[in-house]
Amino acid sequence: MSDLVSGLGEAWRLLAGNDAEVWSIILLSLRVSLVATCVALLLGTPLGAVLALTRFPGHALAVGGVYAGMGLPPIVAGLIVSVMLWRNGPFGAFGLLYSPVAMIIAQALIATPVVAALTFSAIHALDPRYRLQLTALGANRVQTAWWLLREARLPLIAAVVAGFGAVISEVGAAMMVGGNIKGETRVLTTATVLEVSRGHFDVAFALSFVLLAITYLVTFLLGLLQRQPQPARR
């Protein structure tokens, strides 16, 4: 209990005291997770839309794969990316392992199925007659997908929040492909693990509070987008 209280004090001291190391950890966490979420959005939204709007042989398997991907353990994603980026691996030549780019790749791999699955279900939840109406109005496939995605924008924002929440809070992949190198790939979660192993519970709590605060702030900001403009009533 005293750790919790001193952790709060420590968190305040670290932030207010302009601790350069803490700030670099916070900024790196934000950068890696936000970029990974954007990548997941770019890949996952079209993937989810294609799955929702087309039928092809193996469609059910693909949908099942995406849903299973939602439950992909971060440590497995980390392992896959590690193997790929390993010095002797297929992409070893780029020397990306233990870099923020490797962390972004691993986190995008975690978040993409989340975004794709939620996009898929968001489009499916729309009244099917909207699609019929679009076709009847003469929309082509791309226009249909775009207008339906706009109709489903509220659940899509939830998809972004879920994707971001999944990556900012994960530690396994970040640790495995980033390596928790001080000043280079140390993020809030990996730093917390380290501080706990050193017995610095107050610092660990401080980092956790910052993590919570960031998660809350970012999801709150995304949630603002979700608010509908109030219709003008007579």
Added chain:
Amino acid sequence: MTPPLLAFQALQVRSGPVTLLDIPSFCLDAGERVALIGPNGSGKTTFLHTAAFLRPAAAGHISFAGQVVGSHTAASVRRRISVVFQDPLLFNVNVLRNAAAGLRFHGLPRAQAERRATELLDLFGIAHLSRRAPCGLSGGEAARVALARAFATDPDLLLLDEPFSALDTASRTVLLPELRERLQERGAAAILVTHDLAEAFAFAPRLLLLDSGRVIADGDSRILATRPPSRRAAVLIGVDNVLPGRVTAFRQGFGSVEIAPGAHILAACDAVRPVGTPVEVTVPAGMIHLIPAGDNVPIGWNALSARVESVTSLPGWDLTTLRTSGPCLQARRAWGSGGPHEFAGDQVTAAFPPDAAWIIPEGPPG
């Protein structure tokens, strides 16, 4: 001779093993209006979706303006058709962009599309709502936006799937004539699916009756209502009195039918039937006159003595249920049409001219 705008030939639409539509032939001329009625599940919506090329036919073919439409030409033909669904199905953008959506899909630049959409919104009297979100609109306003969107692309054919079913009577009474007028102005053909007989009659002179995926009647609504081709058609078109009986004589296009022991009526018919044949006779309730018992009946009219069972007041008319020596009869009388008011228990004579009664050409089932 110009080919019909829309023509179905030997058309069948299936869903798995079930045949949803089976239409040997159907034609709609340019600028023609038709109301499509039928019970739930009769295939009205399938008919409309098929006509809009939103649903493929399993057999037969559909031509549009004389050209047989295949899967590769459906998209270009669809641009000459607009569909309005049961719900307005407006998108989550403002009213103007909703109205311009079809034009945008047709490749028009935004400024041009929105100018044209504004004209249409103005035509439907809702230009002042351009910047509003669809969620703040009333049912009538949303229906107008959906109609403006459908008209914006200047279609040759409008397919309307119960567009007013969610509206209150007041909005409906205003919108239907307005829709008819817009269609006439533009010379656009239209098929209106509706559950409401009054709406069907008000919309178009031509009525198409669909039952279990088949067209059971197609023609002038007044003729169908007075000369229904079958019992089913009579019921669907709202003929209140269908009286079973037996043919006792024929002369000059009229048959004498015994509807109860000793009670004979004269009814029009289109074919000679052997004496003794069981038949059914329709008499529209609005064509039955109630005359106080003992008063004179016009010469040549059918007259049945009856007792008034009940009188129900409906908007604009009274519906009177009568018991004769044989079947029950319904009679309708407009308010203010004169004559004494009947009360339950009164003895009256139900009188109607022979050509108000009609022997259904198709024999009774069984």
